Amino acid sequence: MALRLKKNDLVVVLTGKDRGKKGRVIEILRQKNRVKVEGVAVVTKHAKARKAGETSGIRKEESFIHLSNVMPVDK
DSSP states (O other): OOOOOOOOOOEEEEESSSOOOOOOEEEEETTEEEEEEETEEEEEEEEOOHHHTTTOOEEEOEEEEEEEEEOOOOO
């Protein structure tokens, strides 16, 4: 699949639970055809403190979705 996106491009999600949401591209995995979009596919991660001074807790962060599920939006 031809990669037509790059970091900080504005995209809209075409399928899935976040269909219709718009956001900026945060990260791209070219070999796996995956993209991470700001505010889309947010998952909950449980983080344990590993060093002194770190805090443990529940974090929310974006996960990767397939490249075919997003479409670039004109500015």
